[in-house]
Amino acid sequence: MTTSSSIAVSAIAPRKPFSQSALGTLLVLPALTAIALLYALPLARSLITAFRDSDGTWTSEHIARAFSLYGRDVLFSIGVVSASLTLIALVSIAIAGYLVLGTTPWAVRMLRWLYRWPLFIPFVVSGQLARSFLSTNGMMNGVLVESGLMAADSAQSFLDWRGLVLTFAWKQIPFVTLLLAGAMAAIDRSHIEAARNLGAGRLRCLFNILLPQAAPTLWVGLILSLVAMLSVLSVPLMLIAGNPTMMTSMMAHRITYYGDYGIANALGLFSYALTAMTAWVYLRLTLRREATA
Structure with missing residues (x-):
């Protein structure tokens, strides 16, 4: 049995x-x-x-024409994204560092409550807000003129690359800050307390203790922000009317008015290449960090 x-x-x-x-x-x-x-x-x-022509043959003509027609837009997109990522990184490090190392409870609570607002606002709404805020007769210039800090005839529009950088940064800073602050808060507090006992200030604790350990999370947030900025269509269309502009606008223009998917997809390859290169740098840094650990 x-x-x-x-x-x-x-x-x-x-x-x-x-x-x-x-x-x-x-x-x-x-x-x-x-x-x-x-x-x-x-x-x-x-x-x-x-890489395929209308008759089905393989060709690199689309890549060459895309760069010859929209090379300035590609360089413009790289410049705007680079400036936006730099601003995002600086502000996110500052906010996350204060949330973790801040000694004023009411300021920490207020900052934690305020910085998340743009996280729940779609890009199309962010573009409309920036359009009404950064235009020549927008809210920003109106406040400066009414407060006497600027003459009325000196008001200028920021609906150009500066508006794009500010809008992208304003929209993505809460996302990166949320990731970075969580990574910093997860670090053992004994490291910070030991450094403070040895006389290190908050800035030294931030840049020598917290940031090196939370750097991988910061890179992840910046790469995801890069992908988001390269894929957004509404903000460039709302803020910039002429050329050069972001690659997404030129891709939409090429498809809408010419039905040319070949050149539009060739422009998309530049976005893929930029994202892949950034991801490759992140992987290299991560592997080097693990090898030396």
Whole structure:
């Protein structure tokens, strides 16, 4: 009886992992299907279209024409994104550092309550707010003129690259700050207390203790912000009317008015390359950090 029971158990046991793996596959299948249909397939089609002519032959003409027609827009996009990321990093480090190291409770509570607001505002609303705030007769110039800090005839519009940088930074700073502040708060407080006991100030604790340990999280936030800024269409259309402008605007213009998906997808390749290069730098730094740890 015991022998027959053990044989039956041994016959049934190997089927258990198979059923569990099948169940796991069924659970992740909807997510994998959505990723394949909404991301992987459009990416593959855009890459193929960028290197194929209308008659189906492989060519690099789309890349050459895209750079010759919109080279200034590519460089403009790189400059705007670089300036925005620099501003995002500086302000996020400052806010996250004060949230962790601040000694004034009411200031920390107020800052924690205020800085998250733009996180819940869509990009299209951010563009409209920036348009009404940064224009020649907008709120910013109106406040400066009414307060006597600027003459009325000196008011100028910031609806150019400066407006893009400020809008992108204002929108993405809460996201990066939220990640960075969480990473800094997770660091062992004994490191900070030991440094403070040895006479280190808050700035030294921030840049020598907190920031080096939270740097990977900062890089992740900046890379995700880079992807968001390169994919936004509403903000450049609202703030900039002429050229040069962001690559997303030129891609939409090329498709809407010319139906030219080849050059539009070739412009998209520059966005892919910029994002991939940033991700590669992050991976290199992470691997080097792990190797030296």
